[in-house]
Amino acid sequence: MEPLRIAIAGLGTVGSGTLKLLEKNNKLLEKRTGRRILVTAISAKNRTKKRDCSIDHLEWFDDPVGMAREANADVIVELIGGERDPAKSICETALGSGRHVVTANKALMATHGNELSSLAEKNTKFLNYEAAIAGGIPIVKALREGLSGNEIKRVYGVLNGTCNYILTEMRQQRKTFDEVLQEAQNLGYAEAEPSMDVDGIDAGQKLSLLASLAFGCRINFSGVYTEGIRRISLIDIDYAEELGYRIKLLGSARLTENGLEQRVYPCMVDQSFPIANVEGAYNAVVAIGDSVGDTVFQGLGAGSGPTASAVVADLVDIALERRAPIMGVSTNDLRSLPEAPISTHRGAYYVRLMVSDRPGVIADISAVFRDENISIESLIQHRRSVTEAVPVVMKMHECLEESMQKALSRIHHLDSVIETPTMVRIEDLN
Ligand SMILES: NC(=O)c1ccc[n+]([C@@H]2O[C@H](COP(=O)([O-])OP(=O)(O)OC[C@H]3O[C@@H](n4cnc5c(N)ncnc54)[C@H](OP(=O)(O)O)[C@@H]3O)[C@@H](O)[C@H]2O)c1
Numbered sequence: 313m314e315p316l317r318i319a320i321a322g323l324g325t326v327g328s329g330t331l332k333l334l335e336k337n338n339k340l341l342e343k344r345t346g347r348r349i350l351v352t353a354i355s356a357k358n359r360t361k362k363r364d365c366s367i368d369h370l371e372w373f374d375d376p377v378g379m380a381r382e383a384n385a386d387v388i389v390e391l392i393g394g395e396r397d398p399a400k401s402i403c404e405t406a407l408g409s410g411r412h413v414v415t416a417n418k419a420l421m422a423t424h425g426n427e428l429s430s431l432a433e434k435n436t437k438f439l440n441y442e443a444a445i446a447g448g449i450p451i452v453k454a455l456r457e458g459l460s461g462n463e464i465k466r467v468y469g470v471l472n473g474t475c476n477y478i479l480t481e482m483r484q485q486r487k488t489f490d491e492v493l494q495e496a497q498n499l500g501y502a503e504a505e506p507s508m509d510v511d512g513i514d515a516g517q518k519l520s521l522l523a524s525l526a527f528g529c530r531i532n533f534s535g536v537y538t539e540g541i542r543r544i545s546l547i548d549i550d551y552a553e554e555l556g557y558r559i560k561l562l563g564s565a566r567l568t569e570n571g572l573e574q575r576v577y578p579c580m581v582d583q584s585f586p587i588a589n590v591e592g593a594y595n596a597v598v599a600i601g602d603s604v605g606d607t608v609f610q611g612l613g614a615g616s617g618p619t620a621s622a623v624v625a626d627l628v629d630i631a632l633e634r635r636a637p638i639m640g641v642s643t644n645d646l647r648s649l650p651e652a653p654i655s656t657h658r659g660a661y662y663v664r665l666m667v668s669d670r671p672g673v674i675a676d677i678s679a680v681f682r683d684e685n686i687s688i689e690s691l692i693q694h695r696r697s698v699t700e701a702v703p704v705v706m707k708m709h710e711c712l713e714e715s716m717q718k719a720l721s722r723i724h725h726l727d728s729v730i731e732t733p734t735m736v737r738i739e740d741l742n
Contacts, residue, residue, distance in 0.1 A: 313346055316631045318414075319353035319383040321376035321402050322391035323363055326416050326443065327356070329616030330389065330623045331365040341624070345631035349624075353383040380405040387412040387438075387630055389623060395419040407431045407439065414626040416443035416619055422517035422533035425524070426646075429638040439638050440626035445518045446471060446595040448618025449611040450625065455525040455599060456636045462601025464526040468564035468741070469597035470590045471518045471576075473613045474502045474509040475541050475561040479578075480591045483549045483558075489542060501593065511540035512561060512576040519563035523574050526599065527567055527649065528641045532574070535651040539577040548664060548734060551692065551705050552580050555662070558588040562739060571650035573657075579739040580662055586610075587741065598741075657713035660689070660738040665723065666701040666731040673728040674704065680726075684719040686711040701730045707738070 320327050334341070334349055342348050354367055355376040373379035380388045380402045388406035390413060392399050399420050406413050413432065415421065421428070421444050432439035442452045446469065455464070470476050474496065481492040493510065496502035508514045516536040524531045541561050552559050557580035565574045581588045586608050590596040595613030600606050612618035629635075639646060667673045674691075681688060692705040708716070720733045 315348035315350040316345070316387065316627065317350050317352045317385045318387040318389055318627060319355070319379050319385035320351060320389045320391060321355045321379060321398070322393070323354060323356040323365075323367070324391065325616045326619045326623065327389075327391040328363055328365045329620035330391065331367070333617070333620040333624050335365070337624070341628065345628055347631055349627055349631055352385050353379055355379045377401045377405050380411065381409050385411060387414060387627065389413075389627070390415040390417060390420075391623070393417055393419065395423040400424055403428055403439070404431065407435055407437050410435065410437070412438035412440075412630050414438070414440045414623055414630070416441070416623055418444040418514065418517040418521065422520045422531060425521065425531040425639075426643070430643045432638060433643050438630050438635070440629060441521070442626050443619045443622035445521050446597055446609075447473075447611070447613040447615065448621045449595060449597060449609045449613065450622065451522070451597045451599070451609055452525065453625070454607070454609060455522070456640045459599060459601050459604060459607065460640070462603045465600045465602060466564065466566040467522050467526040467597065467599045468562055468587070469522075470560055470587060470595050471515040471563045471597070471613065472509055472512070472561060473593040473595055474506070475512075475515070476590065476595070477501055477593045478510070479541060479544065479549070479559055479561065482544070482546055483553070486546065488546060489544060510542055512538040515561060515563045515576045516574075519565055519574055519576055522563070522597070523565035523572060524646070525640045526565060527572065527647070528639070528645065529572060529647045529649045531639070532572070532649070532651070535572065536574040536576060537654045541578045543734070544578050544736075545734070547703065548662070548736060551662070551664065552736070554692070555580070555707060556583055557581060557662075557738065558583050559736065560587060560590075562587070564739070567649070568652050568656075570652035570656045573652040575654065575657075577737060579737045581739050581741060585741050655712075655714040655717070657737070658710055659713075659740060660710050661708040661716055662736045662738055663706045663708060663720070664734040665704045665729055667704050668700060668728050668730060669702045670728065676726055676728060677704070677723055680719050680722045681708070684711075684715040686715055686719055
């Protein structure tokens with residue numbers, strides 16, 4: 313059988329990992345697919361850069377879009393990143409000129425995935441993107457194939473390894489967010505500009521793809537409600553532990569009577585749930601099907617090896633002509649679902665207030681919650697000797713987000729409340 317010829321755009325962490333994996337497992341892949349997977353061409357920004365993989369025998373293109381059009385290749389593997397050009401043009405050009413595409417680019421798929429899927433479908437080409445969601449975890453395959461007999465009830469997960477690493481280190485090493493972020497940047501685990509990770513954007517991109525696959529709807533990244541982890545402090549991590557919870561940056565999507573809920577925020581999850589014990593740089597995705605129940609997938613969501621593993625799996629599918637609709641159903645059948653606004657969220661809440669230690673404070677706070685129909689389930693007040701402000705921690709019964717926001721904004725203006733109130737949602741995973 314003819315070899316599958318591939319051209320790779322981008323030779324960074326994922327591109328070089330993919331080249332190395334294809335070389336290392338070359339014989340195994342040939343046995344599995346019945347044909348060779350042969351890299352024919354490459355492109356990156358700097359031709360003279362020293363690389364930790366051998367590329368001298370491969371045709372070099374300075375222009376990756378030109379490579380997508382002209383290379384002697386059946387598949388273009390886009391591993392440059394970013395939602396704009398050249399990544400976007402590479403994929404469009406490849407699909408438009410009769411080539412399949414494999415990409416690890418969640419930003420591109422979250423923003424232009426609908427159009428790219430239509431283009432691929434129109435040209436009967438593959439557009440495979442396993443590495444774009446949770447790196448090495450084969451969740452696209454799981455949702456699109458392994459769980460295809462189920463109606464998916466909910467999909468949620470720890471989708472950003474950097475945030476999970478920071479939250480884990482804060483708890484285990486008793487360090488502040490800023491300290492751990494700085495260390496992570498020094499070690500190369502976090503970007504110098506960390507916003508994509510710590511503000512939840514990267515997790516939101518992945519969640520929008522998961523939601524589309526799970527619920528057969530068009531990708532709607534702008535409909536993802538996103539909060540990051542910058543406001544999480546050690547004191548809240550400690551109180552979470554005391555209450556039997558753990559704080560995780562969770563991405564969660566489900567269909568509700570108000571529409572499609574797509575949310576990324578730090579929340580408290582019961583310590584007995586598997587997701588609470590996903591630590592460090594690991595990712596995990598839980599998909600709940602009407603027939604199968606809960607399924608849990610865990611693994612490394614980033615890094616050269618794990619991400620290359622997903623890219624190569626996508627290539628194997630192409631080599632075997634193993635097809636599934638790009639987003640689980642034909643693009644014509646993808647639904648446009650209304651967005652469930654965060655104001656309609658219902659759940660329990662953790663609230664921490666820093667108050668001045670004087671009589672009547674708790675009564676004032678309780679009155680505001682009562683006015684908003686919110687009842688307090690439990691209250692913790694540990695005395696702190698030296699400072700004027702004392703923390704009052706409350707676990708609130710289930711209530712509407714809108715009411716909680718109103719209550720917090722009123723409480724913020726009470727004279728006895730010294731800092732902006734801290735609120736963390738308590739996520740019901742049952
Ligand atoms: N890193 C991970 O663990 C991970 C995990 C999952 C998904 N992903 C996704 O995988 C993709 C690649 O990520 P990465 O971490 O491998 O990125 P990276 O290490 O920054 O590598 C980017 C590569 O693209 C090349 N490049 C940049 N601009 C270019 C241009 N205009 N023309 C040609 N080449 C250009 C760079 O060339 P030079 O080498 O010459 O500078 C470099 O080789 C992204 O979409 C990312 O979101 C990454």
